[in-house]
Amino acid sequence: MALAVCLLLDGPADRAVRRLWQRLERQGVPTLATHTHGRHVPHLSLAVLRSWDLDAVRAAVEALPDAGPTRVRFDAVAAFRRGRMSLVPSLPSGLALRQERLVEAIGASEDALHWHYVPGVWTPHLTVATRVRLTQAPIVMEAAYEILPLAATLDRAALIDAGSGVVHPLNTVP
Template identity: 50%
Template sequence: MSLAVCLLFDPEGDRAVREIWARLEREGVPTLLTHTHRRHLPHLSYAVAVRWELETVLERVAALPDGGPFPLEFHGMLAFSRGRAALAASVTAEVARRQELVTAAVAGAGADLHRHYIRGSWVPHVSLATRAKEAQLPLVARAVSDALPLTVTVVRAALIDSGAGERWPLDRIP
């Protein structure tokens, strides 16, 4: 599937996103709770590679400077194609700069980035619904609006293979 450089949240933030997932699942809206291997974590992806050499990507990303933990705010929802919906993340210029450094490192490792993660194309988001039907989008919007505003703290990072759910924790937060 893909290899993502993921930002992971503090326990409260993780729980808040999981509560939205659970509410949507009760309403019949598929989320990452039940998608593929069912081991997904609430996260924000800095970069997603569709072809990669794990050791090289890990080496390049691990060499990036530690930016440390930071707050991440959500004030709305995004609707993407094929029934995908997400929390819209509000990021600072510093976080956008960090994302560009990560994508440059991943590309520099010889990996092929997904087109939505190349410089200038990133839409920072946290995935909620994976295959919502058009009639279910109001349910998603209600669940999101009931949870907003939401602030989480990014406290760690990892490389995650989305196909298998396998994770490689990073020692720092790029």
């Protein structure tokens, strides 16, 4: 599967996203609450690796200076290809630079780094729904707009194995 380097949301924002997932599931829209292993956590991915060595990635990320928490405001809904719908955050001036530094630090080859996470191509997002049919898009938008704008502090970081859902907390926030 994949390993994601993720920023995690503060408690209130995390709970708001989980409530959104549950509401959409009740309305028949598949979300990360039930996708694959069902162990997903609300997050914003800085990088996704298709091949990796967990210890090497952890060491590279934790060697970066601790950048501390980042405040974002989710204020839009995006529809990506293949039926994924996400919340889109504001982009604080330093976040793109942090993402670039992280990708450089982990030294991912073009084969290992998922192309959506190449610096300059990366679109920050928080996935809400997966496999959304066109007829379900208005349901997602209506539910999302009821919680937007959503202020969040990205105050923790983790490596998340997308195949198993195992969360490996990091000691620093890249």
